[in-house]
Structure formats: structure tokens, C-alpha cells
Amino acid sequence: MSTAAQPYLVFDDITKTYPGVKALRGVSFGVEEGTVHALMGENGAGKSTLLKALSGAHQPTTGCLRIGGIEHVFASTSAAMAAGVAVIYQELHLVPEMTVAENIYLGHLPQHGGIVDRTRLNELAAIQLRRLGEDIDPATKLARLPIGQRQMVEIAKALTRGAKVIAFDEPTSSLSAREIEKLFTVIRDLRREGCAILYVTHRMEEVFRLCDACTVLRDGAHVRTHPSLQTITPDVLVKDMVGRDIADVYGYQPRSHGSVALQVSGLTGPGVLAPASFSIARGEILGLFGLVGAGRTELLKLLFGATPATAGSIRVHDAPVTVRSPADAIRAGVVYCTEDRKKEGIVPIRSVMENCNLSARRRHVSLGGVIDDRWERENARAQTTALAVKTPSLDQLIKHLSGGNQQKVILGRWLSEDVNVLMLDEPTRGIDVGAKSEIYKLMFKLAAEGMAVLVVSSDLPEVLGLADRVLVMRQGRLAAEFSRADAAPERVLAAALPIDTAAA
Amino acid sequence: MTASSSSVSPLKSGGAAALLDRAGMLLILALLVIVCSFTVPNFASPNNAESVLLQVSTVGIVATTMLFCLASGNFDLSVGTLIPAGGVLCALVLKDTGNLVLAISAALGFGAFVGLINGVVVAKCKINPLITTLSTMMMVKGVAFVFADGKSIGIANDAVLNLANAAFPVFHNERGGVLFQITAPVWICFALFFLFGFLLNRTIFGRNTLAIGGNEEAARLAGIPVDRVKITIFVLQGAIAALAGVLLASRMGIGDPKTAQGIELSIISACVLGGVSLTGGVGRMSYVIAGVFIMGIVENAMNLLSIDSFYQYIVRGAILLSAVLFDRFRTRR
Numbered sequence: 001m002s003t004a005a006q007p008y009l010v011f012d013d014i015t016k017t018y019p020g021v022k023a024l025r026g027v028s029f030g031v032e033e034g035t036v037h038a039l040m041g042e043n044g045a046g047k048s049t050l051l052k053a054l055s056g057a058h059q060p061t062t063g064c065l066r067i068g069g070i071e072h073v074f075a076s077t078s079a080a081m082a083a084g085v086a087v088i089y090q091e092l093h094l095v096p097e098m099t100v101a102e103n104i105y106l107g108h109l110p111q112h113g114g115i116v117d118r119t120r121l122n123e124l125a126a127i128q129l130r131r132l133g134e135d136i137d138p139a140t141k142l143a144r145l146p147i148g149q150r151q152m153v154e155i156a157k158a159l160t161r162g163a164k165v166i167a168f169d170e171p172t173s174s175l176s177a178r179e180i181e182k183l184f185t186v187i188r189d190l191r192r193e194g195c196a197i198l199y200v201t202h203r204m205e206e207v208f209r210l211c212d213a214c215t216v217l218r219d220g221a222h223v224r225t226h227p228s229l230q231t232i233t234p235d236v237l238v239k240d241m242v243g244r245d246i247a248d249v250y251g252y253q254p255r256s257h258g259s260v261a262l263q264v265s266g267l268t269g270p271g272v273l274a275p276a277s278f279s280i281a282r283g284e285i286l287g288l289f290g291l292v293g294a295g296r297t298e299l300l301k302l303l304f305g306a307t308p309a310t311a312g313s314i315r316v317h318d319a320p321v322t323v324r325s326p327a328d329a330i331r332a333g334v335v336y337c338t339e340d341r342k343k344e345g346i347v348p349i350r351s352v353m354e355n356c357n358l359s360a361r362r363r364h365v366s367l368g369g370v371i372d373d374r375w376e377r378e379n380a381r382a383q384t385t386a387l388a389v390k391t392p393s394l395d396q397l398i399k400h401l402s403g404g405n406q407q408k409v410i411l412g413r414w415l416s417e418d419v420n421v422l423m424l425d426e427p428t429r430g431i432d433v434g435a436k437s438e439i440y441k442l443m444f445k446l447a448a449e450g451m452a453v454l455v456v457s458s459d460l461p462e463v464l465g466l467a468d469r470v471l472v473m474r475q476g477r478l479a480a481e482f483s484r485a486d487a488a489p490e491r492v493l494a495a496a497l498p499i500d501t502a503a504a
Numbered sequence: 505m506t507a508s509s510s511s512v513s514p515l516k517s518g519g520a521a522a523l524l525d526r527a528g529m530l531l532i533l534a535l536l537v538i539v540c541s542f543t544v545p546n547f548a549s550p551n552n553a554e555s556v557l558l559q560v561s562t563v564g565i566v567a568t569t570m571l572f573c574l575a576s577g578n579f580d581l582s583v584g585t586l587i588p589a590g591g592v593l594c595a596l597v598l599k600d601t602g603n604l605v606l607a608i609s610a611a612l613g614f615g616a617f618v619g620l621i622n623g624v625v626v627a628k629c630k631i632n633p634l635i636t637t638l639s640t641m642m643m644v645k646g647v648a649f650v651f652a653d654g655k656s657i658g659i660a661n662d663a664v665l666n667l668a669n670a671a672f673p674v675f676h677n678e679r680g681g682v683l684f685q686i687t688a689p690v691w692i693c694f695a696l697f698f699l700f701g702f703l704l705n706r707t708i709f710g711r712n713t714l715a716i717g718g719n720e721e722a723a724r725l726a727g728i729p730v731d732r733v734k735i736t737i738f739v740l741q742g743a744i745a746a747l748a749g750v751l752l753a754s755r756m757g758i759g760d761p762k763t764a765q766g767i768e769l770s771i772i773s774a775c776v777l778g779g780v781s782l783t784g785g786v787g788r789m790s791y792v793i794a795g796v797f798i799m800g801i802v803e804n805a806m807n808l809l810s811i812d813s814f815y816q817y818i819v820r821g822a823i824l825l826s827a828v829l830f831d832r833f834r835t836r837r
Binding site: 306326327338343359361365369413 | 709722727
């Protein structure tokens with residue numbers, strides 16, 4: 001085979017074995033120059049492992065990469081960088097305390113005899129940023145930029161190193177709609193310049209809007225590469241990913257609602273600028289939609305006592321509740337599944353069992369706070385079984401589980417409590433299709449049993465698919481309310497968009 | 505009792521590797537004892553065993569609570585001066601009142617009070633524990649010197665001297681001298697190993713400690729009273745350090761503000777040597793016991809071999825560094 005006929009980036013029969021796990025089983029496909037190639041698959045399908053082989057973070061057990069016809073097995077991330085590969089992860093690898101320019105040129109700052117040439121540094125950085133259509137002062141501290149612009153800095157950093165292969169790992173998961181548009185423009189420009197782009201995502205809509213080709217992985221194996229997306233439908237990709245059809249992702253069915261479970265009056269606090277008042281009934285699923293930064297998470301954190309409220313009152317089952325800390329909220333049966341699983345949800349270096357029992361174990365102790373170890377094991381087993389958590393054992397460290405399974409363990413943590421109100425903040429972010437539909441089913445089941453569910457999501461179809469009623473937040477305020485029947489996507493979205501950005 | 509919880513901890517896979525992983529430092533300790541028995545003259549004698557036990561007891565006692573401190577992702581330097589301060593305070597109160605209970609309570613109360621300051625500053629004011637306890641370490645040192653007026657204070661009270669010298673069992677040699685005995689500080693040390701090992705593994709307090717060290721924010725959002733746990737840890741740490749000081753003073757017969765210099769680093773090194781993570785979330789009492797004894801035995805062996813104390817520092821530092829490197833190498837793979 002001549003090298004000219006080969007795609008620019010080729011994964012050639014890549015296998016990666018961890019002790020006891022085959023993470024990749026002979027994955028082969030190519031990414032052409034000047035294309036955006038989507039990489040899809042459920043969590044645990046092997047996407048991250050493949051990216052790690054590309055970035056040089058891990059070495060494949062067998063197989064190799066070919067870039068421009070040259071064989072590579074990257075021993076380190078710097079070797080990958082030297083070969084023109086850049087991987088832009090969900091969590092950006094930038095130094096918040098340094099300036100934008102310093103971040104872009106970190107590791108190869110322009111210098112004269114060891115002294116950084118600041119003028120030149122800022123000039124060069126400004127050129128790079130302008131190339132991406134960003135008008136950022138290079139001397140700004142990175143920490144002061146919103147997340148979307150930080151991502152642009154990361155891209156600029158990759159470009160200054162002459163990256164020709166650029167991989168994005170779910171780049172839009174924390175971006176606003178406008179930031180996503182900007183990112184797409186930049187990616188299209190990079191494509192025009194001839195970069196080979198690998199784009200990992202769970203969002204079907206992005207694949208069809210942005211990408212030229214698509215490869216699907218399942219259980220570490222290569223399922224199929226679609227060289228063109230013209231003729232296929234999302235259903236085909238979903239089927240490739242899960243190996244089966246998913247008829248209706250949500251499966252919403254109307255339920256009867258009971259008495260008021262949670263009554264919030266005039267709640268204000270950091271991030272919630274106008275007094276928020278609303279209620280949820282038993283058995284109701286209330287969707288809370290808003291753009292990133294609209295104050296949704298902040299509102300939930302006030303309800304949970306994670307940040308102190310400045311005013312307002314909360315009633316649970318018609319009894320007043322004082323919430324000064326998460327412990328108070330949990331005692332009242334108000335629990336909160338955080339948006340950022342890794343930072344605020346799991347204790348990574350502890351076991352599945354510990355993570356599952358983290359909260360409820362306080363109630364299962366004998367004298368002197370000694371934990372009932374039989375309860376511990378039984379509860380963890382019952383929860384993980386009921387939620388179908390995939391783990392080799394209860395003693396497995398939770399960090400080794402996939403995102404979906406981690407989320408289920410956290411849900412198990414809360415379902416070990418007597419829950420009146422379940423608050424879920426982006427419960428399906430970064431979770432594969434299969435686990436998503438399981439979590440949807442669970443929400444419906446819990447609601448049918450009489451739980452009040454409050455769910456926050458940036459994914460509009462998700463909110464509309466799940467909720468009986470939708471609240472919309474905009475710029476720190478509750479802006480609108482829609483019944484399920486009235487909640488047409490365009491109306492809900494219109495209510496969420498900032499009205500006057502100049503005034504904000 | 506701790507066996508029931510530790511027997512379920514290893515992963516189901518990889519028997520030998522997992523065993524080595526868990527028992528690693530205990531195996532090295534066993535190996536060290538065997539090697540020293542054959543190569544170091546007088547090492548394997550009852551008399552020497554007695555003195556090793558007594559020597560490690562001070563570090564061992566304070567290491568039990570230091571384990572909690574490190575496991576929660578914190579750090580405590582102030583124990584280094586709380587040990588002499590506890591001894592001085594006990595000796596002083598004893599001199600003035602002659603009341604043993606009062607003397608010990610005063611020392612422990614002072615330790616707990618310093619711990620409370622540490623805990624509140626670290627937990628509530630969110631000041632770095634290294635800086636906080638460095639400051640209190642200096643202040644406590646000053647307080648000890650002021651109380652003692654810079655001198656060491658003799659203890660003439662038999663009850664106190666008996667406190668450290670009480671022993672059970674005592675074995676005599678044929679000439680009627682003491683062959684081997686386990687003295688009170690050693691028993692106290694063992695009791696604390698057991699007590700705090702149990703607390704860490706089996707109680708809410710201990711598990712919450714590990715959860716806080718593993719991910720403080722997640723622990724807080726799971727309803728764990730993070731600040732209260734941290735403050736409790738520092739208060740216990742202070743009281744236990746003062747207790748170690750009282751025992752040391754009663755053993756030496758004086759409350760000396762200049763004693764035990766640099767012991768805080770020996771305590772932390774022993775924990776780290778055993779495998780307690782400085783970043784928190786990981787720790788077992790067996791790690792601490794292994795670390796304390798490895799340090800103590802190496803020191804004892806070097807003394808028996810008459811190695812100059814200057815060289816001993818080099819060896820101890822090198823051992824600590826290699827243990828940490830070994831651990832990093834092991835967990836990387």
C-alpha cells in the first residue's frame with residue numbers, strides 16, 4: 001500500500017490491555033486531512049483510551065499510529081506534540097494564574113538569554129488569537145476569561161506548536177450556545193487549513209452539523225466507520241453505539257401528582273439575583289432550563305444549603321425547614337446530585353461501597369459511631385444491583401468506573417436516604433446513551449413512586465422529554481414557566497436567551 | 505476486630521500482588537528484623553527489644569493521631585513543641601500542687617487547646633495547615649520556655665515516675681536483674697494503635713476523615729460535617745502529643761523544654777514511610793505501625809553499630825526518600 005493513498009492519521013490495529021480489562025481490541029481507522037472525524041461510543045467504549053494513545057499519555061499494548069505515513073508509538077505527550085498532535089481535553093490544561101499569552105507559549109516562551117521578551121510574547125499571542133477570531137488582551141490573567149475563551153486559548157496553544165492533528169474531547173459540554181458557534185467556526189477554519197480533526201462527542205446534533213465522517217466504538221472494538229454522513233440518520237449511529245434500537249429515548253408517560261413536596265419562597269443568594277419562588281408536587285418532574293451561567297446550579301446549591309441563602313424560606317411537605325448546610329437539607333429529604341461528578345460527587349480513591357454509603361451510613365451506627373458493616377455491604381449491594389452498576393466488586397475504587405456507573409453510584413448514595421425531593425444537576429452529562437436511558441427510566445420510576453424530582457439540564461430536548469413542567473432561568477432570575485403542553489422548544493429557548501446583554 | 509473490614513478490602517483479583525501491595529511495608533519490617541538479628545551484634549537480645557519498644561513509643565503514640573491528620577489531607581507540625589510543652593506543664597503543676605491528676609489534665613488540656621486553635625484556623629479560616637501549625641509550633645515552644653523559665657523542671661513525685669516505669673510482664677534473669685519488660689508507655693502506644701486503628705476503619709469519624717482527605721467538596725456535599733471532623737482531629741492530635749510529652753517527662757524525671765527537637769518530622773516521616781499519603785484519603789494503622797518500627801529499628805541498629813549520629817541523619821533521610829520513590833513507582837504501574 002502506498003503512503004499517498006493512506007489517510008493522514010491512521011490508527012493501526014491498536015490494542016490496549018489494563019490488568020483484567022481489554023480497553024481497546026484492535027481498533028483501526030483513518031482520519032483524512034481537511035476533515036472533521038467524529039468519534040462516538042458509550043462511556044467505556046474506549047474513546048478516552050484511544051485519545052490517550054494519540055496524545056502519548058498511555059502507550060498501546062500492540063499496534064501503532066501512522067501520521068503522514070510515518071509510524072509512531074508516542075512514549076510521552078511531548079513526543080506526540082513534536083509530531084504535530086494536540087489533544088484538547090474537557091478539562092483544560094492551562095495555568096489560571098498566568099496570562100493568556102504565557103499560557104499559549106508555555107514551554108517555549110520567546111526569550112533573550114533566558115529573559116522572557118514580553119512585548120514579543122504578547123504580539124505573537126495576539127496574532128494567534130486573532131487567527132481564531134478572538135479579541136482577547138493577551139496580558140489578561142487566564143482566570144478572568146470565561147470557559148469558552150479559555151478553550152480558544154488552548155486551541156491557540158496547540159496551533160503555535162504546529163499541530164496538524166487536533167483531537168477534541170467533548171469540547172462543548174460546558175459551553176454556551178454562542179460559544180459553541182464560535183468553536184465550530186474555528187474548527188471549520190482548521191479543517192480548511194488541512195488539519196485532520198478528531199471530534200469526540202455524545203451530541204448527535206453536533207456530529208451531523210460539523211463532522212464529515214464518523215467512527216463508532218463499542219466495548220473497545222471498532223464497530224464501523226461511516227466515511228460520509230450524508231446518507232445516514234442518527235438512529236443508525238445510536239444503533240451502532242448500543243448495538244440495539246432505542247425506540248423512544250425518554251418514554252414519557254403522564255403521572256398523577258400529589259400534594260406539594262417542596263415550596264420555595266423568595267429564595268435569593270449568590271448567583272440567584274431575584275427572589276425565586278416555586279413549588280414541586282410529589283410525583284412531579286420539574287425541569288429547570290437555562291443557559292450556562294444562568295444561575296441554575298446556584299439555585300440548587302441554595303436549596304441544598306451548599307451555599308448560604310441571603311433570604312427566603314423553604315417548606316418540605318408543608319413543614320418549614322431551615323437549611324444551613326447540606327446535612328440540614330439531607331435530613332429534610334432534599335438531596336442533590338452535583339453537576340461536576342469528579343470534583344463534587346465522588347471520592348475517587350475510595351471504594352464503590354464507601355461512595356455509595358457516604359451519606360446514609362451516619363444513621364447505621366452503634367454506640368461510639370461504629371458503623372454497622374453488615375448494613376454497609378448489604379446497602380451497597382442492594383443499591384448497585386437495583387441501579388445495575390457495572391463494577392467488578394463493591395471494593396473497586398470508584399475512579400476506575402465509567403462516568404455512567406459513577407453517576408449511578410451517586411444516585412445510589414441518595415436513594416439510601418429517605419428522599420422527598422431529588423435534585424439532579426446535568427445528570428446525563430458525559431454519560432453514554434445506554435446509561436442515559438436507564439437514568440431517565442429511573443427518574444420516571446421514582447416520580448411514579450411519589451418522589452418530587454427537580455432536574456437541571458442544558459440539553460433542551462432532554463428537559464422537554466422528561467419534565468411535566470419547565471422553569472426557565474435567565475441571568476440569575478426565574479424568567480418563565482411552561483406546562484409540558486406549552487413547552488415548545490423555540491418558546492423555551494427564547495425565554496432563556498439574555499434579553500439585553502449590554503445591561504447585564 | 506479490624507480484621508473483618510480489612511479482609512474485604514483487597515481487590516478480588518491478583519492474590520499475591522495484592523497481598524504484597526497491602527502488606528508491603530510490614531513484610532519489609534519483618535525482613536529488616538531478620539537481617540538485623542543476624543548481622544547486628546546484640547540486636548536480638550531481650551534487653552535491646554525492650555529499649556527499641558520504649559524508644560519508638562513516643563513517635564508511635566503521636567503517629568496514631570498524625571495518621572488522622574494526614575488522612576484528612578492536613579498536616580500538624582505543632583506536635584514537635586507540644587511534646588516538650590506537655591512535659592513541662594505537667595512537671596510545673598506537679599511541683600506547685602503535687603496533684604497528679606491535675607498535672608496530667610493540665611498538660612492534656614493545653615494540648616487540646618492548641619489543637620483547637622489549629623483546627624479552627626485551618627477549618628474555619630481556611631488557612632493552610634502547614635503555615636498554621638508552623639506558627640503554633642513556634643508559639644508553643646515560646647510558651648514552654650516561658651513556663652519553665654528556660655530551665656528543665658525536676659519531677660520528685662513517685663507516682664509520676666511510676667507512671668512511665670510501671671511494667672508488665674517483667675522477666676528476670678538468673679541474677680535477679682530485669683531481662684525483659686514491657687513498660688507503660690509501650691502499652692499505651694499499643695492501646696492507641698488499636699484504638700485509633702479501630703476508629704479509622706470502623707467508625708463514622710474515621711471514614712469521614714478518609715472521605716474528607718479523598719475529596720473535601722464531595723464529602724461536604726454528602727452532608728459530612730467537614731469542619732467539625734477537622735477540628736476534632738486537631739484537638740485529638742494536640743491532646744495525644746501532650747500525653748506523649750507527659751510520658752516522656754516521667755520517663756526522664758524532668759520536664760525539659762529543649763527535649764524532642766525535630767520529632768515532628770520523625771513522626772511524619774514514619775507515617776509516610778509506612779505508606780500514608782500526604783495528599784490525604786489513603787491510610788491504615790498497619791502502615792503507621794510498619795513505618796514507626798522501621799524507623800526505630802534502623803535507628804537502633806545504627807546505634808548498636810556505633811554509627812556516628814551525623815551519618816544517621818543521612819541514612820534516615822535516604823530511607824524516607826527511597827520509600828516514597830518506591831511507593832510512587834509501585835502505584836504508577
